[in-house]
Amino acid sequence: MKSNQPLNSEKVFRPANLDELDALAAQTAEGVTYVAGATDLLVQEERWKSARILVDLTAVKALHATLEVRENGVLIGAAVPLSRLIRHPLIRERLPILVETCRQIGSVQIQNRASLGGNIANASPAGDTLPVLSVLEAELRIGPRQNGEFEKLSLDQVMLGPGQTSLNGNRYIAQIFIPFPPRDAFWYFRKVGQRQALAISKVSLAVLGKKKEEKIEEIRICPGSVTPQIVRAQKTESLLRGQPLTEERIEKARAAIECEVSPITDIRSTTEYRRRITGELLREALYLWLRN
Amino acid sequence: MDESKKPKAISRRKFIKGVGTGIVGTYVVPSALSAIGKEEKKGPKEDWIPISLTVNGKKVRVKVEPRMTLAELLREELELTGTKVVCNRGECGGCTVVLDGKAVYSCHILALDADGKEVLTVEGLMQGEALHPLQEAFWEKDGLQCGFCTPGQIMAAYALLKRRPRPSVEEIKEGMSGNLCRCAAYPKIIESVQAAAEKMAGRSS
Numbered sequence A: 001m002k003s004n005q006p007l008n009s010e011k012v013f014r015p016a017n018l019d020e021l022d023a024l025a026a027q028t029a030e031g032v033t034y035v036a037g038a039t040d041l042l043v044q045e046e047r048w049k050s051a052r053i054l055v056d057l058t059a060v061k062a063l064h065a066t067l068e069v070r071e072n073g074v075l076i077g078a079a080v081p082l083s084r085l086i087r088h089p090l091i092r093e094r095l096p097i098l099v100e101t102c103r104q105i106g107s108v109q110i111q112n113r114a115s116l117g118g119n120i121a122n123a124s125p126a127g128d129t130l131p132v133l134s135v136l137e138a139e140l141r142i143g144p145r146q147n148g149e150f151e152k153l154s155l156d157q158v159m160l161g162p163g164q165t166s167l168n169g170n171r172y173i174a175q176i177f178i179p180f181p182p183r184d185a186f187w188y189f190r191k192v193g194q195r196q197a198l199a200i201s202k203v204s205l206a207v208l209g210k211k212k213e214e215k216i217e218e219i220r221i222c223p224g225s226v227t228p229q230i231v232r233a234q235k236t237e238s239l240l241r242g243q244p245l246t247e248e249r250i251e252k253a254r255a256a257i258e259c260e261v262s263p264i265t266d267i268r269s270t271t272e273y274r275r276r277i278t279g280e281l282l283r284e285a286l287y288l289w290l291r292n
Numbered sequence B: 001m002d003e004s005k006k007p008k009a010i011s012r013r014k015f016i017k018g019v020g021t022g023i024v025g026t027y028v029v030p031s032a033l034s035a036i037g038k039e040e041k042k043g044p045k046e047d048w049i050p051i052s053l054t055v056n057g058k059k060v061r062v063k064v065e066p067r068m069t070l071a072e073l074l075r076e077e078l079e080l081t082g083t084k085v086v087c088n089r090g091e092c093g094g095c096t097v098v099l100d101g102k103a104v105y106s107c108h109i110l111a112l113d114a115d116g117k118e119v120l121t122v123e124g125l126m127q128g129e130a131l132h133p134l135q136e137a138f139w140e141k142d143g144l145q146c147g148f149c150t151p152g153q154i155m156a157a158y159a160l161l162k163r164r165p166r167p168s169v170e171e172i173k174e175g176m177s178g179n180l181c182r183c184a185a186y187p188k189i190i191e192s193v194q195a196a197a198e199k200m201a202g203r204s205s
């Protein structure tokens, strides 16, 4: 900074409840920067420095503390630290795919701070929870409330591309509802990075499936990190749905997903590598399912 | 819960004054004071925000710059330099402290966020002149070479042992995967944590 004259005003707000948060969101004409665990924000220096109005979400109980297990699923506050999910006995039992994914994010210190809302709103195609929330068909509840209600959106209505979301006009993610898959559902999540801990995914794959009388009744497949938006591999899914799971089918599915995904090339790896690995991951997943 | 009630109108002014928020209230500061780039000068102290927290068992009231990290507060304001800052971007674990019982990267948390919370740093482990079992174990088992990562390793291990008093090697590896050691003393670090777990189990029974 050339002079030490203050240029803009900079404010930090810490609303204590939803009403205050909603009032703040609605009454602030300027865009605000929401802060949950700050694990992404604090390393994005440009974004962090240019933020004029910071709104800390961690005092709003509805966002920071909500963890409500219901019969058909769980409602999770967008700012709840991932470590709470990892240690919750019922979430471990009913959503092992989510727990496994969270355990692979950063390290314990990161998991003690990082949140689902931050992972989604950061909108990185490498956000590890995104493919998993997609196969779980999570429902996002978006504030500020209109007539006392959150707007309900799916993940692909919120995450539009790298760094891009539909959360304009101070809208924020309040909560995430995750329906429980059937208890006997098959699940798979694997990320391929440069090393085990503290690695950004180069390619990841989430699969959730259910068989009925030896046929695939339902299958959801979502690659992570390979495409700018988080999209399920629907063509590959329909190739498998209603079919018996055989080695031949698995090879077809692998070929299909390699055609279906159109990966990005970036500093972490090339298109061809990502395409091949996505196919191999699907193959691995389906063989595991075949054999268990 | 009043959170579920219909939104009531709250003026910006009310926020700015922090009326009714109770918890930390709200802060307004001029932006030239922003200090995430450490090269930038911090603003005059009268613009800093008062917080109170417990550090190593002692109540502390202190004023912080809004973007000051917890590590900066500990090292520069409170002169607790046992906590080391290495990468300053949440990747190495050197700055690990225990916040309300959980291991966190202090370089990666705003000091403001520690308001009302309890911080434990490596300085808080000794009881009088007696080393903590973890410190003893790292010393006895050579759990360090240069020692720069050690305060962070010890604090991560402290949080791990609170949660899992008798961790397996796998659990130690997972629990401490956020702490890098440039000297690659990992095998000895794991041995040290196991030895500390034994000592602690022996002492509490």
Ligand SMILES: Cc1cc2nc3c(=O)[nH]c(=O)nc-3n(C[C@H](O)[C@H](O)[C@H](O)COP(=O)(O)OP(=O)(O)OC[C@H]3O[C@@H](n4cnc5c(N)ncnc54)[C@H](O)[C@@H]3O)c2cc1C
Residues within 6 Å of the ligand: A033, A034, A035, A036, A037, A038, A039, A040, A041, A042, A043, A057, A078, A079, A104, A105, A106, A107, A110, A113, A114, A115, A116, A117, A118, A119, A120, A121, A122, A126, A127, A128, A129, A167, A171, A172, A173, A174, A198, A199, A200, A201, B089, B090, B091
């Ligand atoms: C060392 C390290 C390792 C990491 N490893 C991984 C990894 O393995 N996998 C992975 O996926 N990520 C990883 N991350 C990234 C990060 O930890 C995650 O993306 C995390 O989930 C972000 O959550 P947060 O609460 O910290 O977000 P914040 O940093 O607080 O926020 C991130 C963004 O989302 C916005 N935001 C936050 N909450 C909301 C909300 N409720 N509504 C609207 N906008 C919101 C913020 O304004 C900001 O733009 C890592 C980060 C670090 C520093």
Ligand code: FES
Residues within 6 Å of the ligand: B084, B085, B086, B087, B088, B089, B090, B091, B092, B093, B094, B095, B096, B105, B106, B107, B108
């Ligand atoms: S100095 Fe904080 S994690 Fe490296």
Ligand code: FES
Residues within 6 Å of the ligand: B143, B144, B145, B146, B147, B148, B149, B150, B180, B181, B182, B183, B184, B185
């Ligand atoms: S002992 Fe030197 S960095 Fe770990």
